[in-house]
Amino acid sequence: MEIISFRTPGLGDQSYLLTHEGHGILVDPQRDIDRFMAEVAARDVELRFVLETHLHNDYVSGGEQAALATGAQLVLPAAAAAAYPHTPAFHMEDIPGGRGLSIRPIHTPGHTPEHTSYLVLIDGEPVAVFSGGSLLVSSAGRPDLLGPQRARTLARLQHGSLHRLAGLPGGVELLPTHGEGSFCTATGAGRYTSTIADELAGNPLLAVGDAEAFADELLAAPMPIPAFYEYMGPANTMGVPPMPPLGVPALGVEDLADQPEGTRVVDIRPRARQAGGLLPGAVGIELGTDFGSWAGWLLPYQAPLVLVADPGQDVAEAVTQLARIGVDTVRGVITDPGPAADQTFELLDLSAFAARLARPGAQLLDVRMPGEHAAAALPGGIHRFLADLVAHGIPAELDASRPVLVACGSGRRASIAAGLLLAAGYRPVVLTGAGVTDLLRRPAAA
CATH class of the missing domain: 3.40.250.10 (Rhodanese-like domain)
Known part of the structure; x- marks a missing residue:
């Protein structure tokens, strides 16, 4: 068995590809599935399953498209009630993977109500668990992303889910989706992966024995919730189209007058270039790993966008990060803002x-x-x-x-x-x- 991880630092998330004797299982893929498909092809495995631990709050999923592209079986938590074809995962009902491998869904509500972790067994022995947004490295998934009315109930459920996973054998590898840099973690998550034994020894939340005290701990200092999160769950419930084209038209400043009402200008150049002059009304978000998160948080969701970039800058990366949160509205890029960029700081x-x-x-x-x-x-x-x-x-x-x-x-x-x-x-x-x-x-x- 081999487990390949795919980090997405700007969202603080990790997707996984498990391979075993020519078969593959993809877990919590993001929308830009080409990077996962390339790894599947490079290892010459048959993708048998695509597993989703929950209806994600921080990105739109590539699960449906990965399954359609490969013929793999798409598995979602039984309570997800997604509007597209999938196989529901029921608590403790094993899913045979062939060649001695099986997947055991474990209902672990708390981060979301339907949240399900997946225990990997080889020849009947548990070896790894994909814990999504339940038990994390030195932390746990936030219970408040669905609103304050449900936060305390979900926090109490999260307490039980963490201890359910902590009851697995100590040598089981812990493979969470959320990690360092994610706004889905209740406290600062540390390393990206761990083991059950290490979490029992070092995760402070597992030391909180009472569900009410645990809820108090998780909800004591609420963190801000990115504005775009409210759109992710509904999109993942109804289905996500394939990635948009990454190439966008070249525009001039004069073309801004022809853009739809509500178009926003986003300057992705380095901050030193922005300081020398922004276009009037532009928001400067220099391109970095968290560009998409800040754009989704600060701009009206799905507003038409025009980017300002330096010649040769990786505009495709900016488009990719926006597409990961369901924003497919980039209408073009300006690489010569000229004297119109007169707003300096x-x-x-x-x-x-x-x-x-x-x-x-x-x-x-x-x-x-x-x-x-x-x-x-x-x-x-x-x-x-x-x-x-x-x-x-x-x-x-x-x-x-x-x-x-x-x-x-x-x-x-x-x-x-x-x-x-x-x-x-x-x-x-x-x-x-x-x-x-x-x-x-x-x-x-x-």
Whole structure:
């Protein structure tokens, strides 16, 4: 048996391909299935099953399309009630995989009500479990993504599910879908894979013996929920079309006038290039592994998009990340914004930013997550999480007649905030290459 993992760092997720004596099983594939199909072909295996642990909240699935492309059997949790053909997985009803391999579904509600983990047995012996968003490495899947009304009930169910999986033999390999960087984890997940024995020894949530205390622990400090999550479950229930073409038309600035109402301009160039000039109203989200997540969180879902990129920049990667969350609305790319890109902002390193912050009347906007701010805050700073600048607007305490110094953890979120501030008439000054904790470590917080 071999297990190949596919990391998607920007979403903090991991898909898997299990191979055994010429047969393959694909677990929790994302929409861009070509990378999985290439691995299936390279290993010359017959894909027998595509398993989904739950109706995902953070991406649209490639499960249906992978099954259609290969003739594999698509297996979903029995309670998923998806609108397309699939085989329902019932609790503890083994699915024969052939050649000594079988899959045992284990109902593990908590992250979602239908959530199902899959125990892999070879010749009747358990060897690995695909735990999706249930038991994670040093953590557990969040129970609050379906809304506060159901969060406590799901948290109590998650307690039972974690202990159900923890009762497996210690040598069983733990293979979760969600991990480090995922907004689906209840606490900071560590390594990507583990074993049941290691989790029994080191997962703090398994040490919480009471379901109510466990729910208190998971729900004590709610984390923000990305805005695009609300669209993922319904899409995965109804079915997801194949990936869109990755090539998009080249446009000029003059073509923006011909775009549909509501079109948004997204500048994916490096932040230093954005600081030199954004198109009016553009949102700057430099291309990185989490580009799609921030675009989905900050922009109206399914709004028509025009990208601004440097010549030679990997526009196909941007289109792929958007497609993973069901956004197929990129209408073109501008690679020469020219003099129309006249909305500028300042980028400063730590020393220069600290000096500017020490001036009388300086105003600081901290755009980190609430938990980050609660753990370490600069006195006198104004906090508003980046996504809340869209959801709730610019803080009223900020004076538009004076520069606004913006900081986060590294400069990424602060540079995104700069575009939002420019569009609202403010003059942003961004700390880049450092963050609030670096400012706090300076002598006298200077």
